[in-house]
Amino acid sequence: MAKLSFIARALLICGLSSTCCIPAISQSDYPNKTVKIIVPFPPGGTTDIMARISAEQLTKTFKQAFVIENISGGGGVIGAERGANAAPDGYTLVMTGVGQNAVAHGLDPNLKYDSLKDFAHISLIDLGPNVLVVNPDRPFKTLKDIVDYARANPGKLDYGYTYASSGHMAMELLRQATSTCADIKKKLNCNPLPLVGIPYRGGGPLMNAILANEIPLEFINQDAALPFVQAGKLRPIAVSSLQRNPLYPNVPTVAESGYPGFQALSWAGISAPKGTPKPVIDKLEAAMIQALQTPEVRQRLESVGFVVPTPGSAAYVSFLKSELDQWVALIKKSGIKPE
Template structure:
């Protein structure tokens, strides 16, 4: 029979063992990342270029990781609402962002109340694609060239409207610059995403639109809208018949949008490195390369360090462009 003192010592030892086992259990039982679906936030409505790029990444990166990647569209305020959500998310690798020029380069100098820092609040993983913008019109609209479009705008000040995916988008800034260099007064009609904007142009509710080429591409090919000019330095291989703004007399209107993959700051380095390595493979996949070619996008792989430096440089360039354009949030 145990004495009271022996019983207490045995109980103390058992309690220590039980407590030690309980503390060790989570580390031993934790499955390797990713052990559950990953959320990929697209900070624009479905149908736009950010959404198109995001869904391709979700499909092929998910295959590489062996886990579902679920796209969540969170549009609003120049892509800043969805971007802010990711900045505040747990840095555990289960919330990612389709980062883009609007949220990371244009919004900071445009919005004084922005609640995230595009450099400090994110772990930047890889650039995915970059592409020019395109000016399109409803087929019933009279302009067939950029010169026609500008002539109409000059003859009808404050009447020619152009749609964009939203205030603070790269195409909003491009539209402001187009009006400045052509000495016209265009009317900006912002939407909550390129998809809804394009539908209104196709329906004839708005005569024209500045859109990123990937989301406009299928509508141009289907004849639902007519392309007047692209904003690249050279004609795009997917649409060689569409002249550039540069060659039509506006050399300062060379503009590109870009899209990439980012995570909240403090996401573990091993997860960032795994995502970056898999993105390198995804962006070289023949199906992804072909898809990018079809929509007029160009693939560009970067390491996390390179992409972080790229975002910082783009922010500096866009800050100067926004100030020069005089653009205001709407």
């Protein structure tokens, strides 16, 4: 019998066994070509910036290019779906986050992916609060000022939001937390704080609206608010994390302001399609853990108010489960409908 080539012998073995050795061979030198990271938002936003920081570090670690592909639309859902359906070979990764991987499950009954089942999650990258801000021409100085005015003037106080964002969820959580109930102890017959939501198509138009005093208040990511707060163009009222943010040391948390346990975070992580070989995921996880422990990356995150999360796959999956539980329940309770 003529000698079989190495590849032919490998194919024969694969045909006779349920476990094929060829993927293991390709995994040993992973990555040996360019890796794409799908960002489900336009360039320049927070998720895009986090992806580029990650790509830079992964490129250094593996000595192979990690490049960004922006696929925006649907509040991140279109890009997330593309990532979930990509070939599970480790050469397509996707940025996952609060909107497209937690909030979307409560808002879209026809969502074409399951954030727990259809991804292999590698690591969280950042955690950050939203900041409740007002235009400085408005009289509100505290959260109590806002709540008291809204209760005394039902339907006369507006807020801005972008659909399905962490800021949108933070405001709805606040409306529920500050609701008035006929039976306070049992929380029965409750009416949310009577604010009027004004939707905006994107963070840029939303920011422009509050700076122009078209809307009085909004929740916005701490990094986006920071330069305007520092310039005196926005007044911070409260942050939505359980602890105060180091860049807003004099701004109380919503929890401190009378609503214990209140938390609504913005976050992003990096994931791969389900079925990506475990050795590949392990390599990427180790690289991200290393990256998030470097002083350079920590400084870049903390300089704009992010908290460096516990890295790694297990921590990410646990966190994602808690986020799914929180936001799906809130959306159901609030009756928010898909736009």
